[in-house]
Amino acid sequence: MFSSPTSSSSSESVAAGIVPLHDVVCSVEFIIGTGSMTVRDCLRLKHNSVIPLDQSAGAELEMRVHGIPIATGEVVILDDQTALRVTKILPPTGVEIKE
Numbered sequence: 234m235f236s237s238p239t240s241s242s243s244s245e246s247v248a249a250g251i252v253p254l255h256d257v258v259c260s261v262e263f264i265i266g267t268g269s270m271t272v273r274d275c276l277r278l279k280h281n282s283v284i285p286l287d288q289s290a291g292a293e294l295e296m297r298v299h300g301i302p303i304a305t306g307e308v309v310i311l312d313d314q315t316a317l318r319v320t321k322i323l324p325p326t327g328v329e330i331k332e
Contacts, residue, residue, distance in 0.1 A: 263317055264295040293320060301326065 266286030278284075293305040294317060306317040 259298050260300075262297045262300070264297060266292070 266288040268284060268286045270284065293307055295302050296304040296306060296317060296319070302323050304319045304323055305321045306319040309316050309318045
């Protein structure tokens with residue numbers, strides 16, 4: 234269950250407690266889109282096959298850390314490298330955000 238700190242001091246102690254984790258390497262994925270296919274269609278795949286996705290062109294990409302969605306963003310080019318500009322941080326799984 235996710236809970237937010239109630240005071241500045243408890244927030245600081247939580248931040249200090251994760252310092253040993255700062256150098257842990259995480260698997261990060263950027264999902265362009267998703268879709269579904271029949272096994273028959275999968276078996277017919279060949280070079281230059283086109284697979285339709287559920288997302289529309291220009292839709293934001295989903296960023297996952299170890300398979301868990303944490304943010305969405307848009308593709309940008311930064312110093313001749315492809316990068317992701319984060320546009321939204323997603324709430325932890327099972328947490329409702331009231332707006």
